[in-house]
Amino acid sequence: MASTATTADAGPVFYLEEEHAHAEGGSTMLGFWLYLMSDCLIFAMLFAAFGVLGGNYAAGPAPKDLFDLGLVAVNTTMLLLSSITYGFAMLTMDKGRVGATQAWLGVTMLFGLAFLSIELYEFAHMIHEGATPQRSAFLSSFFTLVGTHGLHVTFGIVWMVTLMVQVARHSLIEANRRRLMCLSMFWHFLDVVWIGVFTFVYLMGTLR
Amino acid sequence: MSAHDHAGHDHAHGGAAHGSLKGYLIGFFLSVILTAIPFWMVMTGAIDNKQATAVIVMAFAAVQIIVHMVFFLHMTPASEGGWSMLALIFTVILVVIVLSGSLWVMYHLNANMMPGLHEMRQMP
Numbered sequence: 001m002a003s004t005a006t007t008a009d010a011g012p013v014f015y016l017e018e019e020h021a022h023a024e025g026g027s028t029m030l031g032f033w034l035y036l037m038s039d040c041l042i043f044a045m046l047f048a049a050f051g052v053l054g055g056n057y058a059a060g061p062a063p064k065d066l067f068d069l070g071l072v073a074v075n076t077t078m079l080l081l082s083s084i085t086y087g088f089a090m091l092t093m094d095k096g097r098v099g100a101t102q103a104w105l106g107v108t109m110l111f112g113l114a115f116l117s118i119e120l121y122e123f124a125h126m127i128h129e130g131a132t133p134q135r136s137a138f139l140s141s142f143f144t145l146v147g148t149h150g151l152h153v154t155f156g157i158v159w160m161v162t163l164m165v166q167v168a169r170h171s172l173i174e175a176n177r178r179r180l181m182c183l184s185m186f187w188h189f190l191d192v193v194w195i196g197v198f199t200f201v202y203l204m205g206t207l208r
Numbered sequence: 209m210s211a212h213d214h215a216g217h218d219h220a221h222g223g224a225a226h227g228s229l230k231g232y233l234i235g236f237f238l239s240v241i242l243t244a245i246p247f248w249m250v251m252t253g254a255i256d257n258k259q260a261t262a263v264i265v266m267a268f269a270a271v272q273i274i275v276h277m278v279f280f281l282h283m284t285p286a287s288e289g290g291w292s293m294l295a296l297i298f299t300v301i302l303v304v305i306v307l308s309g310s311l312w313v314m315y316h317l318n319a320n321m322m323p324g325l326h327e328m329r330q331m332p
Binding site (some may be wrong): 029030033034037040041042044045047049050051052069070072073076077080083084087088090185188189191192195196198199202203204206207 | 227228229232233236239240243246247250251258261262265266268269272273276277280281288292293294295299302304306307310311314326329
């Protein structure tokens with residue numbers, strides 16, 4: 001408590017008599033949120049670059065020729081499903097059920113892997129057709145933006161495997177709960193970014 | 209939302225509410241609808257006007273982002289003593305400036321730099 005009480009012989013005291021007791025990791029959530037916000041700015045730059053360059057095909061393929069919206073819809077479904085299964089993992093974590101938490105994390109990881117596989121298939125297909133990142137400014141910015149998102153998902157999966165090992169070793173201790181909550185924010189944040197990607201890149205690109 | 213608030217109270221020590229099964233299911237249901245309609249609109253060309261379709265698709269994305277923020281990321285004005293909301297507002301302002309600024313400037317740059325036939329003929 002800030003002490004500004006004056007006593008008869010001492011002047012006003014302007015210091016904290018005692019620190020608040022900070023639980024370990026008490027500010028981790030806020031710190032991680034700030035990281036996510038800075039990550040958000042990275043994506044904002046990439047979206048801006050795509051918005052500016054997305055129409056420069058250099059006589060190369062346009063979004064209409066390249067994008068398979070059916071595939072993108074399946075991909076979006078994978079990410080949405082992984083979001084809800086991670087939510088279930090958090091709910092079972094609240095109840096302290098280690099096995100169920102691990103199972104839901106495993107399911108989430110599988111959906112994440114499915115998302116990545118479909119995305120890599122799409123990239124490989126495009127590159128096979130000659131739509132490489134070097135082809136046009138549109139494709140450069142497309143691969144940078146969507147690739148950065150895919151890279152985030154990849155690291156999210158690596159993190160998830162790490163935490164599954166941690167939970168298997170140490171069970172759901174306080175530190176592991178905190179880590180799982182951070183990953184939860186990261187994972188749902190990636191889903192939010194994907195909403196931007198499928199709207200601005202795929203849907204609007206096809207409309208263009 | 210009352211169930212959601214309850215869960216938040218029980219785990220207030222964790223810093224953030226984890227939400228409830230009901231909250232996650234509502235969020236999932238809403239986001240499925242908000243994803244399916246834009247895809248359906250673009251894939252079938254339900255509306256002939258591309259401009260209108262684009263505006264509607266963007267509106268759906270904006271709503272879906274809010275749905276994810278509320279039901280999956282459990283953003284409330286009160287979480288972390290209001291600091292996470294403040295950081296979010298700051299970020300949104302920066303994102304809007306970056307996106308609208310880039311698009312606006314570059315659009316006009318493109319429009320003015322385009323060497324149309326009209327200007328070329330008038331060149332000395």
